[in-house]
Amino acid sequence: MRTRPLKVALLGCGVVGSEVARIMTTHADDLTARIGAPVELAGVAVRRPSKVREGIDPALVTTDATALLKRGDIDVVIEVIGGIEPARTLITTAFENGASVVSANKALLAQDGAALHAAAEQHGLDLYYEAAVAGAIPLVRPMRESLAGDKINRVMGIVNGTTNFILDKMDSTGAGYQEALDEATALGYAEADPTADVEGYDAAAKAAILAGIAFHTRVRLDDVYREGMTEVSAADFASAKRMGCTIKLLAILERAADGESVTARVHPAMIPLSHPLASVREAYNAVFVEAEAAGRLMFYGPGAGGSPTASAVLGDLVAVCRNKLAEATGPGESAYTQLPVSPMGDVVTRYHISLDVADKPGVLAQVATTFAEHGVSIDTVRQQGKDGEASLVVVTHRAPDAALSGTVEALRKLDTVRGVASIMRVEGE
Structure with a gap:
């Protein structure tokens, strides 16, 4: 066994970074045995050096991350800062100075993954990022390596724990969106500003990363169609239950x-209660992968939090360190297909549309005609009326999203339609 330790620089020491440092210290002997050489925490770059960090030697703490990376003796850099800058510049600096990188930075990888992979390849180094998607769930590496000989056709999953917690509470307790969000915030599942989660930005970044891996093509964050779940209501859940469904925020x-x-x-989408994703509760994540040879695979587990994310980081650290000892690198970017990303209008699925209409004869026929004129076939209709007001719930057969959008635009112009209360896709059937 090699006796000279592999030196690791840790960029960021928040919830995840501090847990990474703790595990590296408490499991040092196990990591040495698994890697084949000792691993030494050589420096920790932070913004607030005065903060007490239990278990970390204060002599290792620095505010000059660039100087740490340029020391010349760093073998692996763990980046858990998040955001675009300075993380992008620091990762590039790490490669330029001979260090492989383990990152949990989904936003940066979704935006600039191609450039970072190119930099890693140029310098003959590794870029691993299991922790960037779905926390502790082994997902990136199985898709990059275990399924490398297969053809993945579809990936559908719950990749944000905060939104799943909120929607699960709305489903199980009948709570409204704000009430469920308040509970998620009180329990620490939601940030003080939950926008990145509830508006789907976090899930979209993860979707871009997974799409690139699954389809061997470059998919950027801007290529991902995104809708948040702030408009999902108790009425939507009531309709979903009548259909034998629940509602999840899905990456597809x-x-x-x-x-x-x-x-x-x-x-957000309605999915049948019989689908495996429907039973994913609380803040858990789950991803359903459909491949030609392997068939349907389900990956499930905690998708966030200090310990689960640190577990994924340490798994990557072990793999990268083994590669260092073998003077080899793991799989890099695979983008040989260069497939175009089609717009949302080309997507074909089913829809659940709830309309507020006048309660008088001929309304249903007028609405049905509008759907037919735009080539959208109706599967079922449910109407309830009282005191001149009525609600009309239409569930369609599969149709292109562009056709549905045209239908809704035309419906809004009808004198008998007083409002489009809800539009939701129906998936997983």
Whole structure:
């Protein structure tokens, strides 16, 4: 066994970074045995050096991350800062100075993953990022390596624990959106500003990363269609239950039937209670992968938090350190297909539309005609009326999203339609 330790620089020491440092210290002997050489925490770059960090030697703490990376003796850099800058510049600096990188930075990878992979390849180094998607769940590496010989056609999953907690509470208790959000905030599942979660930005970044891996093509954050879940209501859940469904915020990545393009989207959707994703509760994540040879695979577990995310980081650290000892690198970016990302209008699925209409004869016929004129076939209709007001719930057969959008625009112009209360896609059937 090699006796000279592999030296690790830790960038960021918040909830995840401090847990990474703790595990590296308490499990040092196990990590040495698994890697084949000792691993030494050589420096920790932070913004507030005066903060007490239990278990970390204050002599290792620095505010000059660039100087730490340029020391010349760092073998691996763990980046858990988050955000675009200074993380992007620091990762590039690490590569330029001979260090492989383990990152949990989904936003940066979704935006600039191609450039970072190119920099890693240029310098003959590794870029690993299991922790960037779905926390502790082994997902990135199985898709990059275990399924490398297969063809993935579809990925559908719950990749944000905060939104799943909120929607689960709305489903199980009948709470409204704000009430469920307040509970998530009180329990620490939601940030003080939950926008990144509830508006789907977090899930969209993860969707971009997974789509690139699944389809061997470059998918950026801007390519992912995104809708948040702040408009989901108790009435939507009541309708979903009548259909034998529940509602989840889903990341859905699909290869076109002809194999010539892909789509990537994040939005709330109704899914049947019989689907495995319907039973995912609380703040858990789960991802459903459909491959040609392997069939349907389900990955499930805690998707966030200090310990689960640190577990994924340490798994990558072990792999990267082993590669260092073998003077080899693991799999890099695979983007050989260069498939275009189709717009949301090309997506074909079913829809649940709730309309507020006048309660008088002929309304249903007028609405049905509007759907037919735009090539959207109706599956079921449910109407309830009282005192001149009525609600009309229409569930369609599969149709292109563009056709549905045209239908809704036309419905809003009808004198008998007083409002479109809700539009939700129906998935997983």
